[in-house]
Amino acid sequence: MKQAAAESPWPYRGAWLLCGLTFPLIWVGGLITTTDAGMAVPDWPGTYGYNLLLYPWQTWFFGPWDLFIEHGHRLLASLVGLLTIALLVIVRRSGEPRQVVRLAWIALGLVCLQGALGGFRVLLNARYLALVHGATGPLFFAVTVLLVAATRPTPARLLPATRSQRAPTLSQRGWLIAILPALVYTQLILGATLRHTPESSGAWAFALHVQAHLAMAAVVAVVALVVAFSEARAGRGRVAALLAAVLVGQISLGLATWVAKYRYPHWADPTTTLTAAAENAPLELPRLRGWAERMAPGTIQPPTAGGFTETTIVTAHSAIGSLLLALAVGRAAGLGVSTGRAGKSPPDGQDALAEAVRASETQASGPPQPPRRESSLLA
Amino acid sequence: MLGISRSAAGSIAWVAACLVGCGPATFQPNELLHSSQGLTAAQSEAIETVLLEIFGTPAEPRLPELLHATIDHNNLIRCAGEVISHEPGVTQGLYGRHCARCHGVTGDGQGPTALYQHPYPRDFRRGVFKWKSTYRDALPTISDLHTVLERGVPGAAMPSFRLLSTDERNALVDYVVYLTLRGQLERELVLLSVEELAEEELVTVATAEPLLASLSTAWTDTDRLVVNSSQPIQNLVDANLIAQGKELFHSELTGCAKCHGTNGAGLTPNVTASDRDYDLWDTERREILTASQTTDNPRLIAAAKRAFPPRPSWGRELTTVKRRGGDEPETLFRRLHQGIAGTTMPALGPLRPGQPAALSDPQIWALVAYVESLGISDEPSDEGSPHYAASAQEVP
Numbered sequence: 001m002k003q004a005a006a007e008s009p010w011p012y013r014g015a016w017l018l019c020g021l022t023f024p025l026i027w028v029g030g031l032i033t034t035t036d037a038g039m040a041v042p043d044w045p046g047t048y049g050y051n052l053l054l055y056p057w058q059t060w061f062f063g064p065w066d067l068f069i070e071h072g073h074r075l076l077a078s079l080v081g082l083l084t085i086a087l088l089v090i091v092r093r094s095g096e097p098r099q100v101v102r103l104a105w106i107a108l109g110l111v112c113l114q115g116a117l118g119g120f121r122v123l124l125n126a127r128y129l130a131l132v133h134g135a136t137g138p139l140f141f142a143v144t145v146l147l148v149a150a151t152r153p154t155p156a157r158l159l160p161a162t163r164s165q166r167a168p169t170l171s172q173r174g175w176l177i178a179i180l181p182a183l184v185y186t187q188l189i190l191g192a193t194l195r196h197t198p199e200s201s202g203a204w205a206f207a208l209h210v211q212a213h214l215a216m217a218a219v220v221a222v223v224a225l226v227v228a229f230s231e232a233r234a235g236r237g238r239v240a241a242l243l244a245a246v247l248v249g250q251i252s253l254g255l256a257t258w259v260a261k262y263r264y265p266h267w268a269d270p271t272t273t274l275t276a277a278a279e280n281a282p283l284e285l286p287r288l289r290g291w292a293e294r295m296a297p298g299t300i301q302p303p304t305a306g307g308f309t310e311t312t313i314v315t316a317h318s319a320i321g322s323l324l325l326a327l328a329v330g331r332a333a334g335l336g337v338s339t340g341r342a343g344k345s346p347p348d349g350q351d352a353l354a355e356a357v358r359a360s361e362t363q364a365s366g367p368p369q370p371p372r373r374e375s376s377l378l379a
Numbered sequence: 380m381l382g383i384s385r386s387a388a389g390s391i392a393w394v395a396a397c398l399v400g401c402g403p404a405t406f407q408p409n410e411l412l413h414s415s416q417g418l419t420a421a422q423s424e425a426i427e428t429v430l431l432e433i434f435g436t437p438a439e440p441r442l443p444e445l446l447h448a449t450i451d452h453n454n455l456i457r458c459a460g461e462v463i464s465h466e467p468g469v470t471q472g473l474y475g476r477h478c479a480r481c482h483g484v485t486g487d488g489q490g491p492t493a494l495y496q497h498p499y500p501r502d503f504r505r506g507v508f509k510w511k512s513t514y515r516d517a518l519p520t521i522s523d524l525h526t527v528l529e530r531g532v533p534g535a536a537m538p539s540f541r542l543l544s545t546d547e548r549n550a551l552v553d554y555v556v557y558l559t560l561r562g563q564l565e566r567e568l569v570l571l572s573v574e575e576l577a578e579e580e581l582v583t584v585a586t587a588e589p590l591l592a593s594l595s596t597a598w599t600d601t602d603r604l605v606v607n608s609s610q611p612i613q614n615l616v617d618a619n620l621i622a623q624g625k626e627l628f629h630s631e632l633t634g635c636a637k638c639h640g641t642n643g644a645g646l647t648p649n650v651t652a653s654d655r656d657y658d659l660w661d662t663e664r665r666e667i668l669t670a671s672q673t674t675d676n677p678r679l680i681a682a683a684k685r686a687f688p689p690r691p692s693w694g695r696e697l698t699t700v701k702r703r704g705g706d707e708p709e710t711l712f713r714r715l716h717q718g719i720a721g722t723t724m725p726a727l728g729p730l731r732p733g734q735p736a737a738l739s740d741p742q743i744w745a746l747v748a749y750v751e752s753l754g755i756s757d758e759p760s761d762e763g764s765p766h767y768a769a770s771a772q773e774v775p
Contacts, residue, residue, distance in 0.1 A: 036476045039463040048467065064468035125461050197491045199479035200404035203687070206491035263536045266497040266690060301701065302531025305477060305538040 008094040011151040014087040018107070019144035021080050023323070026137050028073045030318035033195055034311050037066030038130055044119040047071050052078060077115060084111045091151070100150045107147060110140040131196040135189050138322040142181065142329040149333045173230045180223050180328040187216045188321050195318070217254065221247060224324070227331070239331070246324050253317035260303055260310040404437045404475070404484045406430070409504060409565055411686055414679040415667045416573045425581035426568045432584050433591065434561045437475075437484050445591060446560065449598045450553045457547075458554035473547055474554045481536065486558030488660070494687060496536045502660055503555060504562020506594075507721040510704035515717040515726050517604040518559075518597055524552045526705070533701035556598060563594050606713045606728070613744040615708055615751050624749025627742060633727060635746070638694025643753040645696025655691035659721040664689040692722055697753045706754065711747045716740075 032038050041047050047055040052074055060071045088104040114136045121129035190213040197206050224247045232240035303310045413423045435441035438460045442452045462472035470476065475484075481500040483490040488502030501508065510527050511519035528548050531539035540548060567590045568582050576582070613620055628635045628643070638656075639645060657665055664686050671683035695702075704714055715738075716728035727743055729736040738746070 036462055039461070040467075040470075042463055042465055059467065066464070066470070067467045125463055197480070198404070199475050199490065200484050201491040203489055203491055203494040204685070207494050210495065261536070262492060262496055263534065264497060265495045301539075302533050302535070303538040304531075304542060305540050306542045307538075310538070 008090075009153065011087070011091045011094050011096055011100065012148070012153055014083070014090050015144065015147040015151045018080065018083045018087055019141070019148050019326075021076070021083065022141045022144050023319070023326075025073070025076045025080055026141055026322045027315065027319040028069060028076060029134065029137055030315045031069050031311065032066075032073055033130065033134060033318070034314045035066060035069065035306060037070050038121065039125055040064070040066035040070040041074070042122065044122040047074065074118075077118065081111050081115060084108050087147070096151065100147070103143065103147050103150055107140065107143045110136065110143060114140055127196055127198055131192050134192045134196065134318075138185065138188050138325050141322050142185075142325055145326045145330050146333055149330060173227075176223055176227050176230075177328075177334075178332050180220075180227055181325060181332050183216070183220050183223055184321070184325045184328050187213070187220050188325060190216055191318065191321060217251065220324075221251060224328070231331075243327055243331070246320060246327060250317065250320045250324055253313060253320055256313045257317045260313050404479075406434070406437060406485045406561070407483075407487065409487070409562065409569070410678075410682040411663065411667050412566060412569050414676065414682040415663075415670060416569050417676070418569060418572060419578060422572045422578070422581060425583075426565060426572065429568065429582055429584050429587050430561060430565055433564070433587060434557070440557065442557070443588075443591065445588070446557075446595050449560075449595050450557050451549075454550035454553035455557055457550045470547075473550055477540065477543070477551065478555075486555070486562060489687065492536075498535055498690070499660070499687060500536070502562075503559040504565065505659065505721075506559050506563045506597075507659060509719050509721055511720070512606060512710075512713055513601055513604040513717075514606060515720050515730055518601050520601040520605060521552055521556075524555060525549075528552065530705065532703045534703055560591070560594055560598070564591050567594070606716050608709075608712055608716075608744070609740045610744075612708055612712075613741070613748060615744075615748040617748065620745050620748040621752050623742070624745035624747070624752075627738070627746050628749050632737060633746070634725075638723075639697055640694065643697030643750065645694060645698070656693075656723040657689055658692050658723070661689040661692070697750055700754075702754070706751075708747055708751065711750060712743055715743050715746050715750075 043049065045052055047060075050056070052071075055071060060068060084104075084107050088101075088108050091100050091104045114133065117129055117133040117136060120126070121133050190209065194206070194209050194213055197209065224243060228240040228243040228247070231237075231243065408423060408427055413426075418426075433441065433443055440455050440459045442450055442455055457471055458474040460472050460475070462470065462476045464470050479490055480492050481490045481496065482488055482503065483493065483500075486503035488500045490500065493500050506518055508519045508523070508527075510532070511517075511523040513519060513523070525548060527537070528540045528543075528551060530541075531537050540551070543551075564587060568587060571586070571590070572582055615621075627633050628639075629641065635643075667679070667686065668683050668689065671680050674680065702711070702714075704710060704719070714724075716726065717730070718724040718726040725737075727736065727738040727746070728740070
């Protein structure tokens with residue numbers, strides 16, 4: 001590998017830009033599902049007969065809301081697709097290790113697949129393709145996180161390990177970190193099936209999906225909290241705090257999503273339990289009464305369909321799920337990595353999750369300036 | 380609790396449906412009604428054929444000539460089928476986009492999300508609506524349906540659709556009327572098959588048309604059946620009026636406190652399982668579930684297994700919660716006057732003009748004043764809405 005090429009900061013910057021743009025893209029995609037705006041533009045790849053890039057911006061910008069977000073999603077997705085191509089070119093020309101180039105190819109393949117899925121979802125007006133499209137987006141986001149980790153120009157860059165470099169065994173904690181991304185992704189798919197349940201589906205089928213989503217939420221929460229706890233004990237307090245905060249935020253958003261869309265279920269309605277409890281447990285009444293007065297579902301106004309609050313909560317729940325996946329993938333990337341010291345964990349605070357922490361801190365101030373690489377550990 | 384086996388079967392069916400492209404949505408027969416009335420497969424099939432002939436499918440609805448005065452065909456087209464826009468800002472498939480996930484494609488209140496909602500979403504097929512301005516047994520006015528769409532139902536999952544355009548709400552209201560008429564006609568045809576036709580005699584479109592004409596007329600007559608007070612709205616903060624209302628509330632004559640508790644606190648400490656009330660829809664479910672335990676009719680047993688669990692109705696607590704049907708004095712007056720259709724909340728006024736009643740209009744106003752004084756709702760108005768005051772004074 002050429003020394004000059006290996007020192008190029010552009011792969012890292014490009015990966016950062018790609019990752020940073022993919023998250024809002026996922027957010028907008030979730031917004032489209034929340035507002036059922038996926039068919040606001042009935043053709044593809046054009047927009048109402050126009051070339052995507054030549055659609056009159058006034059009509060787009062000042063037009064109906066669903067057109068605004070659907071066409072905006074397409075424009076942003078096109079930008080992400082072009083950036084992915086550019087990143088592949090950059091990593092190839094920069095002489096990056098083979099693993100990084102392979103990752104960039106995977107990203108390109110995924111983004112092409114994702115675009116095609118989105119297109120056929122429109123052309124066929126097929127809701128199940130919207131589900132697949134929604135499940136592929138977070139996968140691509142996770143790959144961009146891996147690209148950031150793999151192109152980081154430090155001695156502890158997190159390249160995917162080769163077979164010979166891979167650690168022979170994982171500790172119990174390591175296993176939990178390794179399976180967390182799979183658990184979170186499974187949960188994302190379960191959530192996507194809930195969001196995309198067809199209108200003609202049966203209520204009992206939907207109920208099964210709800211139960212599966214709740215059960216997997218419990219599993220993910222337990223595993224993520226154990227991982228966060230172990231990270232804290234290992235001295236990675238910031239990483240642990242971020243993981244726990246995103247998890248708690250996501251669970252809260254999940255509960256808020258349910259209440260925003262469906263209000264309280266029968267068994268959780270305090271006015272009902274209040275009255276039912278009166279039959280057998282009159283002594284419980286004062287306590288229930290207090291709860292009922294504060295939290296009774298009847299004390300809140302009906303939600304506004306398509307309103308800002310409901311839309312934001314539901315979409316945030318969808319998008320933060322992807323963020324949790326990204327964090328889990330980032331942390332797991334620190335397990336089977338090559339840092340020049342095969343089989344060992346990267347130095348404290350230098351793993352991909354820490355990278356994600358920095359991401360949230362530096363996103364507002366633009367792409368970070370990487371330190372000059374001293375050597376390429378896998379070259 | 381939910382039956383996992385039922386869920387699993389439904390889920391497998393859903394996954395299978397998805398694998399083959401989800402398939403077109405179809406109107407489902409009222410299986411509980413068909414099976415509980417002992418219809419043969421041929422009778423059910425004949426009814427479905429007639430309904431298909433008259434009303435079409437969810438993707439391609441039909442509007443018979445005699446419904447043109449009730450429903451705008453363009454509105455029907457706009458609500459039907461898959462969600463799609465063929466020009467910017469004009470969305471088709473409005474019912475699927477906004478309503479079907481709760482109310483179901485057929486309007487049976489059994490959409491995919493309905494099971495976990497409390498209360499269950501409205502089943503349109505009986506033509507019974509709770510929140511309306513008309514006499515208890517009458518259909519709601521078109522304006523009533525608009526009001527529910529705009530306001531939503533506090534405490535229930537029904538949201539406010541005030542962000543939709545007026546055109547879109549008009550279209551949705553027309554589609555709800557369409558689904559209601561379809562469900563009403565289905566019920567009439569089932570009863571006709573059971574009560575008047577021989578088993579081998581099947582219903583036809585010709586049989587159905589007079590029934591449909593009668594049902595359609597009922598929808599066009601609703602404005603005549605709006606309940607109006609015989610006197611203008613009262614001063615609802617008047618202490619004497621509130622005291623009178625309180626006395627009535629706790630009297631045997633009205634029986635309000637039996638369900639709503641002393642001072643409207645919603646406590647019913649003496650309620651036992653046998654005393655529990657069920658609304659119209661849950662009563663039907665209960666009866667069919669009970670019947671299914673002693674029958675060997677496999678169709679009825681299967682229908683009962685798929686039915687939602689019946690839930691008892693409770694008298695609403697009046698001190699802390701928003702009224703689901705609205706808090707305005709004139710709305711409360713009508714609710715006390717006619718009760719709530721489909722529930723055990725009785726009418727205190729006459730069920731038709733000129734009929735005897737438990738309370739006079741001034742007494743009902745006194746109850747309104749008392750109920751208003753209990754709630755957390757907006758401050759009661761001295762004069763009420765100008766619209767209502769004006770219309771009330773026109774009533775002789």
